[in-house]
Amino acid sequence: GTRGVWILRLPRHRQAQPHRRKHDRPRHHRRGHRAREHRGGAAVSLVDVTLFATAFTTLTVIMDPIGTVPIFLGLTSRYSQAKQRRAAIQATSVSFGVILTFAILGGQILRLLSISMEALQLSGGVLLFLVAMELLMGTDSSTPDTGDESVNVALVPLGTPLLAGPGSIVAVMVAVGQAGTNVGSWIAVVLAVVLAHVVMWLTMRFSLILSRLLGPGGIMLLTKISGLLLAAIATQLIMEGIFKFIATFQGS
Numbered sequence: 001g002t003r004g005v006w007i008l009r010l011p012r013h014r015q016a017q018p019h020r021r022k023h024d025r026p027r028h029h030r031r032g033h034r035a036r037e038h039r040g041g042a043a044v045s046l047v048d049v050t051l052f053a054t055a056f057t058t059l060t061v062i063m064d065p066i067g068t069v070p071i072f073l074g075l076t077s078r079y080s081q082a083k084q085r086r087a088a089i090q091a092t093s094v095s096f097g098v099i100l101t102f103a104i105l106g107g108q109i110l111r112l113l114s115i116s117m118e119a120l121q122l123s124g125g126v127l128l129f130l131v132a133m134e135l136l137m138g139t140d141s142s143t144p145d146t147g148d149e150s151v152n153v154a155l156v157p158l159g160t161p162l163l164a165g166p167g168s169i170v171a172v173m174v175a176v177g178q179a180g181t182n183v184g185s186w187i188a189v190v191l192a193v194v195l196a197h198v199v200m201w202l203t204m205r206f207s208l209i210l211s212r213l214l215g216p217g218g219i220m221l222l223t224k225i226s227g228l229l230l231a232a233i234a235t236q237l238i239m240e241g242i243f244k245f246i247a248t249f250q251g252s
Contacts, residue, residue, distance in 0.1 A: 094159025
C-alpha cells in the first residue's frame with residue numbers, strides 16, 4: 001500500500017552553491033575589474049591632456065620647426081655634418097634650459113613686478129599674434145646675421161632668441177599660470193616642453209633631408225599653416241584674458 005519516496009541527494013559542495021549563469025562572475029572578480037578600471041582612470045587623469053595639447057601645439061608653432069630648417073642650414077653652412085649635429089643638440093639644450101627656467105621662476109618674477117596673470121595672458125596673446133603675422137606675411141626679419149664666424153651660432157641666435165624667444169617664453173609662462181597647483185597640469189606642461197624640443201632637435205638633425213624633400217614651396221606652405229594656427233591660439237588667449245579681466249572687476 002504505501003509508496004516509497006525516493007530522495008535524490010546531491011553532494012554537499014553542489015548543494016551549497018546556487019545555479020550560476022554564464023554571465024555571472026564571482027564578486028572578487030568584479031571587484032578586481034572595478035579596481036583595474038579605477039587605476040586606469042587615475043592613470044589617464046594624471047596628465048591634463050587638453051593643457052598638454054594646447055601647450056605643445058603653441059610651442060611647436062612658435063618655434064616653427066619647418067621654418068627653422070633654412071635658417072639652421074644657412075647659419076651652419078660652413079660646418080661639417082658632425083658639427084651640425086652637435087650644433088642641433090646645443091641649440092636645443094640652450095632653448096630647453098632657458099624655457100624651463102622661466103617656467104619655474106616665472107611666477108616669482110610676476111609677483112616681484114606685481115603683474116597679474118590676466119595681464120600676462122593678454123599681452124602674451126598680442127605678442128603671439130604679432131609672431132603669427134610675421135609667419136603669414138613672410139617677413140625675413142627673423143633671419144639673424146651673426147656677422148662673426150667665431151660666434152657659436154648654436155647658442156646665439158639659434159638657442160636664443162630663435163627657439164627660446166619672447167613668444168615661447170610667454171607661452172610657457174601662460175601655460176604654467178593655467179596649470180596652477182595641479183600636479184597633472186604641471187606634468188602636462190613639462191611633457192609639452194620636452195616633446196616640443198625633441199621635435200626641434202629632430203628637425204635640425206635632419207634639416208638637409210627635409211630641405212631637399214619639401215623644397216622651398218613646401219616649407220613656405222607649412223610656415224603659412226603654422227602662422228594661421230598660431231593666430232587662432234593667440235586670439236583665444238586674448239579673449240580669455242579679456243573675460244578674466246571683466247570677471248575680476250565684476251567680482252571686486
